[in-house]
Amino acid sequence: MTGGVGVPGFVGYEVGAPLPTLTQILDGAPLANSPPATVIAVPGSAYHYSGGGYEIAEALMADTLHAPFPEAMDALVLKPAQMTHSTFAQPLPSELAAVAAKGHYGDGNQLTGGWRICPEHAAAGLWSTPSDLANLLLLVARAWRGESRLFLSPEAAREMLKPQNGGPYGLGAAVRDSDGSLIVMKRGQNVGYQGYLILLPTEGQGLVVMPNSDNGSILAEALIRRVAQLYRWPPIGVLPD
Numbered sequence: 001m002t003g004g005v006g007v008p009g010f011v012g013y014e015v016g017a018p019l020p021t022l023t024q025i026l027d028g029a030p031l032a033n034s035p036p037a038t039v040i041a042v043p044g045s046a047y048h049y050s051g052g053g054y055e056i057a058e059a060l061m062a063d064t065l066h067a068p069f070p071e072a073m074d075a076l077v078l079k080p081a082q083m084t085h086s087t088f089a090q091p092l093p094s095e096l097a098a099v100a101a102k103g104h105y106g107d108g109n110q111l112t113g114g115w116r117i118c119p120e121h122a123a124a125g126l127w128s129t130p131s132d133l134a135n136l137l138l139l140v141a142r143a144w145r146g147e148s149r150l151f152l153s154p155e156a157a158r159e160m161l162k163p164q165n166g167g168p169y170g171l172g173a174a175v176r177d178s179d180g181s182l183i184v185m186k187r188g189q190n191v192g193y194q195g196y197l198i199l200l201p202t203e204g205q206g207l208v209v210m211p212n213s214d215n216g217s218i219l220a221e222a223l224i225r226r227v228a229q230l231y232r233w234p235p236i237g238v239l240p241d
Contacts, residue, residue, distance in 0.1 A: 001164070002043070005048070012120075020119060037053070069088060086127060090121060100127065111192045133195075133210075137206045138206070143156070144157040173199075182201055
């Protein structure tokens with residue numbers, strides 16, 4: 001989040017709408033409904049939440065691996081981590097669409113078609129479950145502690161969970177020291193959904209909460225406070241976006 005690239009996030013597309021290519025997304029060209037992913041600050045100079053930066057990373061990975069990003073992530077991460085109910089495929093495959101939770105606006109109305117299609121795979125396109133993501137967090141913690149090299153080396157995990165360029169983020173999530181404990185946090189917000197991930201890698205504990213409503217933060221933050229109390233976690237503070 002200190003790469004100096006703009007475009008904080010993406011709102012997706014209604015089911016059935018024509019979808020842009022990755023090049024159109026990066027250029028902010030039709031059919032894309034988002035602005036171009038351009039450099040807005042000297043890289044490394046300041047914190048800017050950037051979904052656009054993730055789309056640049058997606059393009060680099062796809063070009064380097066000579067494979068579409070969803071297929072590459074399936075082979076490199078999802079399958080090794082046994083995330084059997086997770087995919088970056090957009091639109092959602094029919095066998096998963098049949099069991100996917102429908103998204104809702106803050107007023108309780110369901111999204112047209114049930115959800116938005118997000119061709120911005122790296123920034124907004126992961127479909128998953130709390131159990132799959134919790135398993136992923138535990139594997140990241142094991143790598144950070146030097147106990148696993150399943151898909152992530154301990155060296156890479158420690159770099160990921162270290163503040164970058166003085167900002168609140170490591171490589172992929174916010175990190176914070178609280179009373180001597182490392183706390184890793186990420187909040188996700190797609191239209192109709194909220195998602196919260198918390199990991200204490202030293203303790204091997206964490207929490208994943210995924211409400212299917214724009215109002216889901218009310219429930220999620222109440223659950224987080226209660227779990228933190230029960231497990232006597234150090235102060236978490238405000239969860240950053």
